[in-house]
Amino acid sequence: MxxxxxxxxxxxxxxxxxxxxxxxxxxxxxxxxxxxxxxxxxxTPPAAFAAVRDFALPVLEYAPSPGIPELIAAVAKYYRNNVGVALQEEDILITAGGSEALSITCNCILDDGDEIIIPEPFYPNYNTFVQAAGASIRPVDTTPHDGYRYADREKIEALINDHTRAIMLTNPGNPTGTVLAPAEMRMIADIAKEHGLFLVVDEVYREFVYGGEELSSMASFDDVAENTILIDSASKRFSACGARIGVLISRNKAFMQHALKFCQARLAVATLDQTAVVSMYDLPADxxxxxxxxxxxxxxxxxxxxxxxxxxxxxxxxxxxxxxxxxxxxxxxxxxxxxxxxxxxxxxxxxxxxxxxxxxxxxxxxxxxxxxxxxxxxxxxxxxxxxxxxxxxxxxxx
Ligand SMILES: Cc1ncc(COP(=O)(O)O)c(C=O)c1O
Incomplete structure (x- = not known):
C-alpha cells in the first residue's frame, strides 16, 4: 500500500x-x-445558542447542499448592507468553515504542476489546500521593515508564468495584520484581469480594521467579477469558530457550478450550526x-x-x-x-x-x-x- x-x-x-x-x-x-x-x-452572541435551543423540527435532516436558504439570504443581505455588493443566491455556497471554502476552491482551479501566487508570510493551512490539489505556492517576498506590504506590481508580475493559475491574498492579513489600501486592491485586481488569473481573496477578518476605514471587499470590483473568488467565515466575525460555518462567494457562474459538485458530494453543512449563524447575521451593526x-x-x-x-x-x-x-x-x-x-x-x-x-x-x-x-x-x-x-x-x- x-x-x-x-x-x-x-x-x-x-x-x-x-x-x-x-x-x-x-x-x-x-x-x-x-x-x-x-x-x-x-x-459568542447569546442569540446563537438561543436559536439552537429554539430549533423545533422533529428530524435533524440533511440541509440543502448549497446551504439553508435563510443563511444564504442573510449573507446576501450582509454584503448588500455592509460592503455594497449585490449578490444573487447562486453566487453563495455555505461551507464547513472558510477552510472548506479554501479546499473546494483549490480543487476547482488548480491541477498537478500549477502555481498559485501568495504573499509570504501566509496562513500555513494554505500549504495543505494547495498541495492537496497538486499545485505549489509561488511566494511574493515581503519584509518586516515595511510592514510586510506586498502590493508591488512589478514584483507580483515577475512571478507569473505559464503555470500560474491564481493570486491568493488574505485581507486583512493573517499572520501580518496588513490591510490593503483601495488603490492596492485595484492594482492587484488589474493584474488578475490582464493576465487572466483567478483572484482568491480570503476576507475572513474583514470586520477587523482599525484605521476608521469603511469595510471593503474585492467583490466590489465589478470588472473582475469573473476572476474573483471570496472566502468568508462566521468564525472570527461572530467569535464562533466552533460553529464551522464558512462561505464561498463568486459571480463566476462556471466556477460556482463546479464548486457545487464538491458541496453535493459532502451532502450538507451542519443544520444547527447554520441556524445559529442566521441569528447572528441579524445582530445590529454596533x-x-x-x-x-x-x-x-x-x-x-x-x-x-x-x-x-x-x-x-x-x-x-x-x-x-x-x-x-x-x-x-x-x-x-x-x-x-x-x-x-x-x-x-x-x-x-x-x-x-x-x-x-x-x-x-x-x-x-x-x-x-x-x-x-x-x-x-x-x-x-x-x-x-x-x-x-x-x-x-x-x-x-x-
Ligand atoms: C486567513 C484564514 N483563512 C481561513 C481560516 C479558516 O477559518 P474557519 O475554517 O474557521 O472559517 C482562518 C482561520 O484561522 C484564517 O486565519
Whole structure:
C-alpha cells in the first residue's frame, strides 16, 4: 500500500511541535499566556445558542447542499448592507468553515504542476489546500521593515508564468495584520484581469480594521467579477469558530457550478450550526463596533510593548488580530522551546507562533514571530512583558 505523493507533501501545523513542551510546563506548575493561536476570547452572541435551543423540527435532516436558504439570504443581505455588493443566491455556497471554502476552491482551479501566487508570510493551512490539489505556492517576498506590504506590481508580475493559475491574498492579513489600501486592491485586481488569473481573496477578518476605514471587499470590483473568488467565515466575525460555518462567494457562474459538485458530494453543512449563524447575521451593526474597539485597544497595547523591546522590528498593522515582528534572537523556534522548558517569571511564561511556519521559502522567518492578540488587555500586557524578559534572559545566557 502506498500513500499519495500529495499527502506526503503536506505537513502538520507548525504550532504542533510545542504542544508537548507546553503540557510539560503546565504539569510543572507554570502558567502559560497563549498568544500562539487565533482563538478569540470574546463571547459568542447569546442569540446563537438561543436559536439552537429554539430549533423545533422533529428530524435533524440533511440541509440543502448549497446551504439553508435563510443563511444564504442573510449573507446576501450582509454584503448588500455592509460592503455594497449585490449578490444573487447562486453566487453563495455555505461551507464547513472558510477552510472548506479554501479546499473546494483549490480543487476547482488548480491541477498537478500549477502555481498559485501568495504573499509570504501566509496562513500555513494554505500549504495543505494547495498541495492537496497538486499545485505549489509561488511566494511574493515581503519584509518586516515595511510592514510586510506586498502590493508591488512589478514584483507580483515577475512571478507569473505559464503555470500560474491564481493570486491568493488574505485581507486583512493573517499572520501580518496588513490591510490593503483601495488603490492596492485595484492594482492587484488589474493584474488578475490582464493576465487572466483567478483572484482568491480570503476576507475572513474583514470586520477587523482599525484605521476608521469603511469595510471593503474585492467583490466590489465589478470588472473582475469573473476572476474573483471570496472566502468568508462566521468564525472570527461572530467569535464562533466552533460553529464551522464558512462561505464561498463568486459571480463566476462556471466556477460556482463546479464548486457545487464538491458541496453535493459532502451532502450538507451542519443544520444547527447554520441556524445559529442566521441569528447572528441579524445582530445590529454596533455588534461589530464593540469588538473592533476591543481588538484595536489590544493591538495598541501589543504594538507599544513590542516597540519597547530593544532590537524588535515591527510596523503597526491595520487589521485582523495578529501581529508579526522580527525579534533580536537567533531562532524563534529554539527560543519558544526554551521559554517553556527553562524560563519563568513568578511561575509564568508565554507562547507565540514562530515565524518560519508562515513562509514557503526555506530559512525565512526564523527570527520572526506571530502573536494573536486574543487576550484581555491586562493578560496581553503581562504576556508581552514575559516576552521582553524572556528575550533578555535568553540572550544573556551565552
Ligand atoms: C486567513 C484564514 N483563512 C481561513 C481560516 C479558516 O477559518 P474557519 O475554517 O474557521 O472559517 C482562518 C482561520 O484561522 C484564517 O486565519
Amino acid at each position: 502506498k500513500f499519495s505523493s500529495k499527502v506526503q507533501r503536506c505537513d502538520y501545523s507548525p504550532m504542533r511541535k510545542f504542544h508537548p513542551f507546553a503540557v510539560a510546563a503546565r504539569a510543572a506548575g507554570k502558567k502559560i499566556y497563549h498568544l500562539n493561536i487565533g482563538q478569540p476570547d470574546i463571547a 455588534y461589530f463596533l464593540a469588538s473592533r474597539e476591543e481588538y484595536k485597544r489590544r493591538r495598541d497595547v501589543a504594538y507599544r510593548k513590542f516597540k519597547e523591546i530593544p532590537g524588535v522590528v515591527c510596523e503597526c498593522p491595520g487589521g485582523a488580530f495578529y501581529m508579526m515582528a522580527k525579534l533580536p534572537v537567533d531562532d524563534t523556534e529554539r527560543f519558544q522551546e526554551w521559554l517553556l522548558t527553562d524560563f519563568e517569571d513568578k511561575g509564568e511564561t508565554m507562547m507565540f507562533a514562530p515565524g518560519a511556519g508562515f513562509y514557503a521559502t526555506p530559512g525565512k522567518g526564523r527570527d520572526e514571530i506571530r502573536i494573536a492578540y486574543v487576550l484581555k488587555e491586562a493578560d496581553l500586557a503581562r504576556a508581552m512583558d514575559l516576552l521582553a524578559l524572556g528575550i533578555q534572559a535568553y540572550n544573556a545566557r551565552r
